[in-house]
Amino acid sequence: MAITGTVSDTFAHAEEAPVSERDLDWSVVQRVQAGNVGAFDQLVQKYREHIFSVIYNMTSNREDASDLTQETFIKAFQAIARFKGKSSFFTWIYRIAINSTMTFLKKRSRRRYISYENINEEVSSSEIFERLTSKNRSEKGALIQELQEKLNDSLQKLSPKHRTVVVLHEIEGLSHGQIAEITKTSVGTVRSRLHYAKQQLQSYLKDYVG
Amino acid sequence: MAKLPEAREAEINVGDLLRLKRSERPSDQFWNEFDRELHQRMLQALVQKDPWYLQVLRGFSGRMLQSTAVVAAAVIAMVVVWPALQPTIVPVAVAVAQAPSVEVVSAPGEAGLAELWLAEVADLTAVADYHTDVISVDEASSDVKFVRDFGMESVQLASYDASTYSTDSAQARVSFASAGVASLVY
Numbered sequence: 264m265a266i267t268g269t270v271s272d273t274f275a276h277a278e279e280a281p282v283s284e285r286d287l288d289w290s291v292v293q294r295v296q297a298g299n300v301g302a303f304d305q306l307v308q309k310y311r312e313h314i315f316s317v318i319y320n321m322t323s324n325r326e327d328a329s330d331l332t333q334e335t336f337i338k339a340f341q342a343i344a345r346f347k348g349k350s351s352f353f354t355w356i357y358r359i360a361i362n363s364t365m366t367f368l369k370k371r372s373r374r375r376y377i378s379y380e381n382i383n384e385e386v387s388s389s390e391i392f393e394r395l396t397s398k399n400r401s402e403k404g405a406l407i408q409e410l411q412e413k414l415n416d417s418l419q420k421l422s423p424k425h426r427t428v429v430v431l432h433e434i435e436g437l438s439h440g441q442i443a444e445i446t447k448t449s450v451g452t453v454r455s456r457l458h459y460a461k462q463q464l465q466s467y468l469k470d471y472v473g
Numbered sequence: 474m475a476k477l478p479e480a481r482e483a484e485i486n487v488g489d490l491l492r493l494k495r496s497e498r499p500s501d502q503f504w505n506e507f508d509r510e511l512h513q514r515m516l517q518a519l520v521q522k523d524p525w526y527l528q529v530l531r532g533f534s535g536r537m538l539q540s541t542a543v544v545a546a547a548v549i550a551m552v553v554v555w556p557a558l559q560p561t562i563v564p565v566a567v568a569v570a571q572a573p574s575v576e577v578v579s580a581p582g583e584a585g586l587a588e589l590w591l592a593e594v595a596d597l598t599a600v601a602d603y604h605t606d607v608i609s610v611d612e613a614s615s616d617v618k619f620v621r622d623f624g625m626e627s628v629q630l631a632s633y634d635a636s637t638y639s640t641d642s643a644q645a646r647v648s649f650a651s652a653g654v655a656s657l658v659y
Contacts, residue, residue, distance in 0.1 A: 300515075300519070303515075307508075307511065311504070311507065312498070312504075315499065316495070316497075316498075320494055320497075325499065329499075329503075329507060332507070333507070333510060333511045333514055336511060336515075337511075337514055337515060340518060379497065380497040380498065380499055381497070381498075381499075381500065382493075382496050382497050383496040383497070383498050389493070391489045391490075391492070391493060392493065394485060395485060398485070410490070410493065411497070414491070414494055429491065433487075433488055433491040433492065434492070434494050461487050461488075464487045465487050468487060468490055471485060471490055472484070472487055472490065473485065
């Protein structure tokens, strides 16, 4: 059973067939630019969960993620008059979210509060979780909590740049090209960071993998 | 030994674990609260004016920047390009002073030739005030048997003690220099 959809399921890849999505977003942006402030809510409804997910997995704190997601949309709203549509709104809003989170993480570097989001009940019936339960011979509830802590802890051990790539690719399901566009780096850099980050995670999560 | 495909499929990798995090989703109640807060903040953002320095920066980055760039280009054109297009009249002295200097390197001995040439040039303007047909020698010199068997324009004769030279040597030297100035040095 699929746990949740990814960004790629919801929005076509930027380099594959984003034209319709991109045009759709652009038409909404133009309406907002023309003074229809209410139209911005369509963009909020479309992207809020994905933006929240990225920030939450970057910060491992649901309150911070909530604040930063709101901040991201407010920044976009304030700057939308200057948005020329050179990149897609999708790329633009993700870039604002990543930059805001990076700035926040730099300020927060000395203190770290962990606040987890509830895990959806679907996960306990997923195939991967069934295999994990049989392998570790643990009780499901305890294993879910333990694994959630371990996953968040392992992600927080990565540098923000490596964490960004892992979150966008492995959790959000974005392509290398999309991540490169959002982070303004090359595809090679994205691949390199992803490879290194997965090696690190492999060692942190060695009790669960294999 | 390589693992069987079934065993490989049963393995859990990092990607599988990370995909579990997609299930960490907020409730509908969370999103209701989120929307309410966001609308409030957006309304505040609409009515709230930016600080003066942000407005200045924003204005500067827009039309002001464009107009400033045009003015700057015009000023540069006036200061740099316009003078370059004007015809220039340079005084000769200045032009000579500005002309690239050519250093003449003379070989040893050329300085003497140059002086000689200058002397000849000077001589062109001089009026010939001599004409020697007969070279006379001191009458006391009884051993002189000088035969004038050559034609020449001038002979410089350094008079010395006649006993120290012979006519043969004088003849030979004068013949050698018959095409021009003959110098007899004893």
